[in-house]
Amino acid sequence: MNHAIETLKLNRTFKIKKAKDKPAPSFITALEEVNLTINKGELFGLLGPNGAGKTTLIKILCTLLLPTSGTALVDGVDVVKNPALVRRRINMVSGGEHSGYGILNVRENLWMFSQFYGVPKKIAYERIDTLLKLFGLDEFAKTRIGKLSTGMRQKMNVIRGFVSDPEILFFDEPTLGLDVQIAREVRKYIANWVKNNSQKTVLLTTHYMAEADELCDRIAIIDHGKVIACDSPSNLKKLLRKETIVHIEINLTDENFEHFSQLPGVKKFALEHKHNIGRTELKFILENDSAISQVTQALSSNGSKIISLSKTDPSLEDVFVALVGRSLESEN
Amino acid sequence: MNQNFSTHTKTLKLASWLGWKMESNWADWWIFAVYSVVRPLASSMILVVMYWVIAKSGNAQASGSYNLTFMYLGNAFFMFVGNVLYGVAWTIHEDREHYQMLKYIFISPAKMYFYLFGRGTAKLFITVFAVIATIAFGMLVLKIPIDLSAVNYPMLVLVTGIGLLGIAALGVILAAVSMVTAHHSFYLTEGVAGLFFLVSGAIFPIEVLPGWLQKISLINPLTYWIELARRYITGEKMCQVLSSISNLELFFILTLSTLILVYLSVIIYRFFEHLAVQRGLIDRLTNF
Numbered sequence: 001m002n003h004a005i006e007t008l009k010l011n012r013t014f015k016i017k018k019a020k021d022k023p024a025p026s027f028i029t030a031l032e033e034v035n036l037t038i039n040k041g042e043l044f045g046l047l048g049p050n051g052a053g054k055t056t057l058i059k060i061l062c063t064l065l066l067p068t069s070g071t072a073l074v075d076g077v078d079v080v081k082n083p084a085l086v087r088r089r090i091n092m093v094s095g096g097e098h099s100g101y102g103i104l105n106v107r108e109n110l111w112m113f114s115q116f117y118g119v120p121k122k123i124a125y126e127r128i129d130t131l132l133k134l135f136g137l138d139e140f141a142k143t144r145i146g147k148l149s150t151g152m153r154q155k156m157n158v159i160r161g162f163v164s165d166p167e168i169l170f171f172d173e174p175t176l177g178l179d180v181q182i183a184r185e186v187r188k189y190i191a192n193w194v195k196n197n198s199q200k201t202v203l204l205t206t207h208y209m210a211e212a213d214e215l216c217d218r219i220a221i222i223d224h225g226k227v228i229a230c231d232s233p234s235n236l237k238k239l240l241r242k243e244t245i246v247h248i249e250i251n252l253t254d255e256n257f258e259h260f261s262q263l264p265g266v267k268k269f270a271l272e273h274k275h276n277i278g279r280t281e282l283k284f285i286l287e288n289d290s291a292i293s294q295v296t297q298a299l300s301s302n303g304s305k306i307i308s309l310s311k312t313d314p315s316l317e318d319v320f321v322a323l324v325g326r327s328l329e330s331e332n
Numbered sequence: 333m334n335q336n337f338s339t340h341t342k343t344l345k346l347a348s349w350l351g352w353k354m355e356s357n358w359a360d361w362w363i364f365a366v367y368s369v370v371r372p373l374a375s376s377m378i379l380v381v382m383y384w385v386i387a388k389s390g391n392a393q394a395s396g397s398y399n400l401t402f403m404y405l406g407n408a409f410f411m412f413v414g415n416v417l418y419g420v421a422w423t424i425h426e427d428r429e430h431y432q433m434l435k436y437i438f439i440s441p442a443k444m445y446f447y448l449f450g451r452g453t454a455k456l457f458i459t460v461f462a463v464i465a466t467i468a469f470g471m472l473v474l475k476i477p478i479d480l481s482a483v484n485y486p487m488l489v490l491v492t493g494i495g496l497l498g499i500a501a502l503g504v505i506l507a508a509v510s511m512v513t514a515h516h517s518f519y520l521t522e523g524v525a526g527l528f529f530l531v532s533g534a535i536f537p538i539e540v541l542p543g544w545l546q547k548i549s550l551i552n553p554l555t556y557w558i559e560l561a562r563r564y565i566t567g568e569k570m571c572q573v574l575s576s577i578s579n580l581e582l583f584f585i586l587t588l589s590t591l592i593l594v595y596l597s598v599i600i601y602r603f604f605e606h607l608a609v610q611r612g613l614i615d616r617l618t619n620f
Contacts, residue, residue, distance in 0.1 A: 056612075058611065063438075064614050091440075112349070116440040118443060160436070
């Protein structure tokens with residue numbers, strides 16, 4: 001059986017231009033020995049902070065970028081050896097950008113892309129109309145893209161991804177910058193599309209934990225170009241079933257908390273400064289409940305004022321903290 | 333094979349349609365029509381005024397309708413060079429930076445090579461009207477001596493088509509180079525068009541150029557194209573350097589050199605495309 005996506009020892013490095021004061025050009029490793037297998041019909045998530053290598057991986061799989069070494073197969077086709085065949089099977093949507101031919105209207109733009117993908121005209125028009133209705137954009141079908149709001153433009157871009165009815169659809173941070181309602185609609189449609197088409201596959205990158213948790217059948221956590229865990233969200237969370245997860249909010253502080261990870265009973269620890277609400281959030285992965293008092297005592301002696309303390313079930317964010325040793329949100 | 337052909341023709345058609353929308357959709361049709369004709373006429377008039385000034389100063393070389401015809405027709409046909417080169421080469425910068433759509437076109441089954449050709453087509457059609465209007469203006473107002481009944485229309489159309497193919501291929505080469513550059517494509521196109529203005533015999537007779545520039549002129553397909561276009565319009569051999577070469581020989585040289593240029597454009601495009609994908613530049617935003 002062909003997998004939808006398969007990578008074997010995939011590496012990608014980028015050369016950084018030689019600085020005047022440095023003897024030789026330096027390299028950044030964006031992907032390191034990435035081995036992934038994604039089955040057909042899966043909604044697969046790549047989760048990681050900015051700069052983790054998610055977009056690099058998607059770009060390679062979409063034939064926008066060559067790997068430095070290793071193999072990447074999309075629907076059994078090698079992306080380096082036969083990019084043209086790969087392109088017939090895929091489509092991609094990126095979030096957080098302001099793309100689109102502003103002079104075209106929504107329907108024209110979608111029609112043009114359907115034709116680039118060779119969709120028969122009648123089917124293309126029907127599909128476009130259906131999708132516009134589903135995403136609530138039918139009223140704006142004849143509106144020039146340049147006049148759409150960012151959210152509407154992104155909705156149109158999501159429709160552009162579906163209009164070719166690809167075998168494999170890549171979403172790179174599809175809900176980035178969208179308001180809650182629109183993001184919810186987009187997520188819902190993506191989930192239904194995979195559910196209703198057993199052979200269709202979605203690879204989605206995100207740094208929103210809740211999005212990954214809600215949508216994905218399986219998730220690969222990626223950091224510094226390496227896949228550090230890959231499983232279903234529930235199995236990933238089971239990694240922490242024996243630990244105690246405690247989230248503590250204190251007043252915003254610049255104190256150094258590094259020594260907290262040395263406290264007895266603390267397995268991992270991460271902090272996130274929330275400047276907008278004037279608080280610092282501390283996330284602890286503890287060996288058991290008895291370590292909570294150690295932590296609170298240490299905070300008191302540190303002069304921190306505890307605003308809230310909650311013991312929670314493990315989330316993907318906690319899994320990330322446990323695996324990487326820092327908070328994903330703080331990275332972003 | 334058939335599927336590829338169908339994909340390529342569809343890409344060409346869609347890109348032409350997109351190019352046309354971009355070129356024509358920014359204003360009311362009548363403003364667009366006036367702009368498309370007045371702009372090239374105005375630039376031609378600059379040259380005509382320069383010619384008159386030089387002729388009135390008593391320069392024998394610049395006097396007489398023969399030289400005005402040479403210059404006026406050369407300039408009219410050279411409009412194709414600037415516009416089509418720009419139309420094709422600028423596509424990369426425009427789609428990548430301004431519309432941020434290059435990556436989506438690139439990962440679609442559309443062939444970029446044909447897409448670039450198509451995007452230049454819109455400019456080409458607009459320029460056809462501009463060239464016709466410029467020549468008509470020259471005949472009616474400036475009394476450029478052209479006998480419409482003596483024009484070899486079939487050959488003029490054929491030669492124009494071959495020349496435009498070569499210009500578009502040249503545009504693809506510039507577009508390919510633009511893939512690996514940031515904001516230099518504008519200067520690149522302007523620079524190359526300027527160079528061809530000098531070494532194509534459009535305005536400056538080849539015989540007045542220094543020897544080494546004459547040699548460059550003679551390996552430039554546009555030199556043969558412009559001379560043949562002039563010959564099929566006026567029925568006269570206008571470029572002295574090429575006066576010993578018959579129309580048929582010129583046609584053969586033009587066709588052969590255009591085919592070589594097209595072949596080179598395919599090779600060069602593939603090379604730079606590979607380089608751009610290797611370096612991850614297809615979706616690079618430099619905000620220039």
